[in-house]
Amino acid sequence: MSAEDTIIGIDLGTTNSLVSVFTEDGPVLIKNALGSFMTPSAVGYSEDGTLLIGQAAKDRLVTHPKLTTARFKRYMGTNHEAMLGKKKYRAEELSALILRSLKDDAEAHLGHAVTRAIISVPAYFNDVQRKATKAAAEMAGLKVERLINEPTAAALAYGLQNRDAETTFLVVDLGGGTFDVSILEMFSGVMEVRASSGDAFLGGEDFTDTMMAHLAEKADLTLDKLAAEETSRLRAVVDTLKHRLTEGHEASANFVLKGKDVPLTISRTTFDEITEPLTKRIRLPIQRAISDAGLKAENIDRILLVGGATRMDCVRGLITRLFKRFPEHDINPDHVVALGAGVQAGLASRHEALDDMVMTDVAPFTLGYETSTEISPNVFEHGHFSPLIERNTVVPVSRSHVTYPLQKGQTEILFRIYQGEAPFVKDNVKIGSLSVSIPRNTKDYEAVDVRFTYDASGILEVLTKVISTGKETRLVIEGNPGTLSQAEIDARLKALEGLKIHPRDQQENTAFMARLSALYESLLGGEREMVREIIREFEGALHSQDARIIADCRQRLEEPVTRLENKDVF
Structure with a gap:
């Protein structure tokens, strides 16, 4: 190839x-x-x-x-x-x-x-x-x-x-x-x-969040009052406990807050109970x-x-x-x-x-458009969802409906396209709209064929055809909430290209130093001093700018660093 x-x-x-x-x-x-x-x-x-x-x-x-x-x-x-x-x-x-x-x-x-x-x-x-x-x-x-x-x-x-x-x-x-x-x-x-x-x-992060809230309450900690760094450290401890529960029926660790140990313990039974809503x-x-x-x-x-x-x-x-x-x-x-x-x-x-x-x-979602229902003569209820491609239809797929204006003499139909399962469009996700011009006809209702075509990549094409004239209009969905335009993509791409990104061949050293810094922050006393000495040794290797010396030093320090990381003290 x-x-x-x-x-x-x-x-x-x-x-x-x-x-x-x-x-x-x-x-x-x-x-x-x-x-x-x-x-x-x-x-x-x-x-x-x-x-x-x-x-x-x-x-x-x-x-x-x-x-x-x-x-x-x-x-x-x-x-x-x-x-x-x-x-x-x-x-x-x-x-x-x-x-x-x-x-x-x-x-x-x-x-x-x-x-x-x-x-x-x-x-x-x-x-x-x-x-x-x-x-x-x-x-x-x-x-x-x-x-x-x-x-x-x-x-x-x-x-x-x-x-x-x-x-x-x-x-x-x-x-x-x-x-x-x-x-x-x-x-x-x-x-x-x-x-x-x-x-x-x-997702798994929601289970971690639930567990953190539970353990914080048990330890009489107010999450809103913790500093960002303290919350981040607590979350790391809780995530470790969650992983340990996959191997044992109980897990414990110490969370260090302002120099004091806060013991955290949870059983698998308790974890199952507090995450039952999830x-x-x-x-x-x-x-x-x-x-x-x-x-x-x-x-x-x-x-x-x-x-x-x-x-x-x-x-x-x-x-x-x-x-x-x-x-x-x-x-x-x-x-x-x-x-x-x-x-x-x-x-x-x-x-x-x-x-x-x-x-x-x-198709993972139902695709359709907004319609109005006549509830009494000339009185319409708007906002109904009319499905055209039902969820779980095999793709690629193409489906069409024939629709009509609300009134005779109308010169335009606005198609609002939605994605979702609710009967009213207000509860679904709007993904685009298309304005279709129709001939002014006071004797009859002009018919418009609307066709949705959906492919395996999630691309939706909307094609309308005015039956009396054969005029077609295609929809290019733009302006979705939160969606970047092509101009914005180009501008942000240019900005990203100018960023100073750490070289790939130095990532091992950067990651190892980040591990050492995190470990230093989490320990106290003699163990913290041990990490300080490890940092000094590794910095000395980095200053040599010799890739072989740096790699040898990193390999030699891996064992004591891993041993300290596996302790239940953060």
Whole structure:
């Protein structure tokens, strides 16, 4: 395959992001400069104004919360801005920096430039959020060949193992910030999505937030009164406890506040009780997906767990109880979406190893337009939602309606396009509008055919045709709330290009120093002095500017640093 044909697969996650490529041996994950497959979705500034991306930024979330940010994926497609120092960033710009870092890693691995990508998104991302993801990719210098729903990508990774089987998958994808569930069927080399559902504001981070509020209350801590750095350190401790509960029935740690130890302890039983409202929110999308697919629970052959948050016992227990059998997690839940995106990249580039593989998808939301209902002669109730493409319709798809003006003699019809499931448009998401001119006709109602065409990348085309004249009007959806225009994308791309970003080949050293700083902040007494000496030793190696000396020093210090990090004192 030529360099021009290479398409990479990217899992742009709330907590971590990964990149892959399809090879003769199947999808392969690509390591970053630190030798890890997972790049934390975090961005920050160092003291000298250099931008840090990934692990180096994540390690400074605790010590420099005002100069670092994470979890910005949830704000994609909104006007929300994160403040880093004195500069504001939209979620698209921050995501673009993560994507650029992944692009650099792929180019270092492949040995040539990469400009094309498949990017995974939550199945329940709406039109605005999908457009924001594409804008982020464009700022990162990537052309999006296709956006693939995360559960679909996961099923691709699993389905590739036995593409001739006839299997029905249920994919439960609970990541850091979003929850998706999809039902897919595999038969004769065809992977067909039957139904998708989910919750774009439910993820592992919500479980951490709930647990932090509970432990703070038990310890008589008022979260609103804690400084940003203290809140960040507390959250790091709570996140560690949450992870430990996946291995034991109880977890404990000490949180150091103003020089005093604050003991924190929680049992798995208590954790399950306080997060029960969250686990209840997992049930409804699963039930809706099964219903939309026209199936029953016993028709599901395989249940796949995807996303790091599915490691929680409360989630696995819920799925086991619902289906009365254990779900599968043979592939690392953190890796499976990126691997599936790599498979889709192979399909998009028509890799010879995938010639007999076909992929179909569905519309995650119902698409329609606003209509009015006559409740009495010449009295109309406005704001009704008229569906044209129902959710979970196989895409690409094209559907049409014939509609009429409210009154004779009317010269214009305004089509307001919405996405959602509610009967009234006020409860759905407006994604565009189109004004259609019609002949002035006082004898009859002019008929207008409106056609929606929706493709696998989430692109919607609206085409109207005035029946009497044959005049057609196409809709180019613009001006969605929170969506960047092309001019804004170009301007922000130019600004990002001028940023001083830390060189990829120095990321190991930057990340290690950030770890040392975070460790120093969290310890007291003699252990803090130990870290001070380690910092001095590593700084001495850095001043030598000899890559071999620096690498040897870093390797030698790894063991004592890791030992101190694993203590229950922060």
